[in-house]
Amino acid sequence: MKLRRIEAIISTAIILFVLIIIHSSETRNWEEQRSYFLADPFKAKGLPFNFYTNHLLPLLLFASLFYVAFITFNNWIIPKFIAKRRYEQALIVSILAFFFIWLGFAFCEWARKMYEHHSVWLYFNNRNRVIPAIFFTVVFLTAYTLIKQGTIFLLKQKGNLTARIVKESLIAIIVILLVFILLMSVNAHFGPFWLIMSVYAFIMYNVDLHVILPFCTKRNYNLKTYLFVRVPVSLVAYIPFGLLFVVPTSINFSGFIVAWICVNLILIPITWYMYKQQVGNLSKLLNLETALDKSTANLGFLRSQINPHFLFNVLNTLYGTALMEEAEMTASGIQKLGDMMRFMLHENIQEKILLVREIEYLQHYIDLQCMRTARSSNVLVDHRLATVGENHQIAPMLLIPFVENAFKHGISLNENSWIKINLYLEAGKLYFDVYNSIHKKASNDPEKSKSGIGLVNVQQRLAQLYQGKHELSIRQTNEEYFIHLTLVL
Template structure:
């Protein structure tokens, strides 16, 4: 049994571990170059050492501690991202990798504190109790390394399992499958930049930058995706332009920032970071995310729509040409003329006239209405009935052939692509009727509201070896599958079932 529908599978995520390695290595090299430059041409914290009457060495109090700290972060990131977390995500040697992660974190905390006792020895002197000074350095090292390594682990875990987690979110399934990969990539980029900010800016100074980066990018990413996949498509359906979209987004940005203000008001006592972050968030939402989302939609989705329309038109042209070739051919005309000739010999031309009239109606339909994009379902049904009646003339002399047709008269205003249903009926007559053996065809067509239900079943008999049709498949079946996929994506269900004695087709089609 074959079931056809218009759904797509989600694309697989590309492995970017090699890219991550080279990005982190490049940043590490740049950091080392920066430290070397500062050691050669700068003074570092020398003035603070001099103010506290402490001997200052560029090598011992700046170059070695800073190089050690940067190298420690670089190596730890590589271990967590490429060694520990991949195994944890796959549940391989879980206990061992957890222990190794805890050990590298603990070692980094202690090593970071020791490095700072050289790089920030002036702070120890400023404290009345040197032990209290060591406690402060340890607390800062613990807070900074713990949060930073937590961020490393979150990033590494998301790299391994992010796509799987996003695919489980129900509301994302209703959109284009590419949205999951786009969200995955956006979150990874944000996490990378967040780690860079966390590494560059000390936890005791300039933490406002980290706070801003925690708020502004995620809100703008969500706002952009919401605009691309919901706001703009709905506005385009009502023929609204950029002006309506822009001012609507301005109002939405204000509402979002007011809501964030209410949620984060308790943190505002710690400094101006939260208000600055909200102001920058609102500015970016209006001045960056709003036009960027519009640009992406116009250049991506509308071009995709245009390409799909061109593919549809091309497919329709090819399908129509192939169909006409299969229908208007000497085989069909020869059979029709033989039928009319045999009928004329039997009686006084009454049935012959009826056959000629139906054949003329069919030919006019094929030559004129078949070129239209859509026709009324009533005309399509008339063509089906004409074809069935014409075939009954050919088979009426054989009592062993049973043709049951239950096609409802259509008095509605439904529209359908022309010549979409006839291939199934023609296939049934061509391959299901035998003048030498008992055979049958059953056809039903009915509509309920805007849904069409169409069934065709026919007997199967063994063809003679010299029958030229023995090895040929049904006329137009592949053709009609292609047309359904192009013209009714996601709006049809085609079931084709074949057994030893019967060939069965069921089509459900949404015409509304």
């Protein structure tokens, strides 16, 4: 409300200044030759001439109609109808308002040149003053509203895609209007042509950049197929703009087509270049996001370490004690646990490790779990981990979450349980299968409400690190849980 009050005050001051200038300029020496020159066409038709009613007042009213249009649309139609989402009423009122303003322009021209036509209606299509005046009114009000609302929107938004499009639109509108004003001062025919073609080009630029090119890229279309999609769309979009250009200039059909071809020959390579730049920038952002996620994970991991040297010393002490007591199984378990912890501390933070080291870690983990279930005759753990060379690498800790999940949910010391693990390589691909039985958790089991966060994390890592190079299948029945992972190394 405060902004509109300021706009009303400024626009009123501007129109008063303009009216004073017009009055001062037109009344100066009005009794001299110019007055007689204005009266001659009237006298030639036998019509009376009055300087005020046939010249000065029509000029003042003509200028005032721009002010009336601005106040009507900006301070009445927008806040009363559009801001309240009463769009149908806003459309009807806008059409009526522009009709009466158009009628006012025609009346002013009729009052100044009634010696040419006796009816006001015949001046509706006057191309010297009436049509340009109503055209300028529509363009100015549209541009002013878009710039104002776009600026308000940008002040409230952050740097998302919508804000970027609005920002580009504001810049385009300002540039288009500046060039339009410059061309109108040179040649009145160049201005409308530039305005119509530039608006069409900007709309097609955004449609191409944000709709057509992403659509074609997603489906791996080649250049020929892309043009097959784009050309009809651009032609259909061009028809209303082309008609606006054809009607006032009386251009023929060939000129209509030539203008469309020229605009698109310039537009297509520009849009293609901007799209490639946009895709490149997006790829860099995704890489930075991946690196940031990795750094954040590593930092969190390092913060979670609780004096690892102290833990290793304790494990070494326990290992020595177990050997002294001839508890070979306990000593073996402690040694494997120590190896796993060293793996976690030193190799887990690397981007890639040898596949053989990942398999060793898996083997240690399975051995420790088998020690826990060794005395249970109803538990079957069958694992086959292929022997691989040292020429394959893998991201660390990709396989272990699936095995951890199997032992967590697949083992019950009171029921028949089984886990089957199979890992092998073939033609540069890693194949990894894990089967496990399923058992219902007891109501007092602390793990019952825990979600499979480990599996969710490993799926996210696979999507980031092996995009397009992995296939993960997960199936579940009432009795069994199965995962199959294929990984291109």
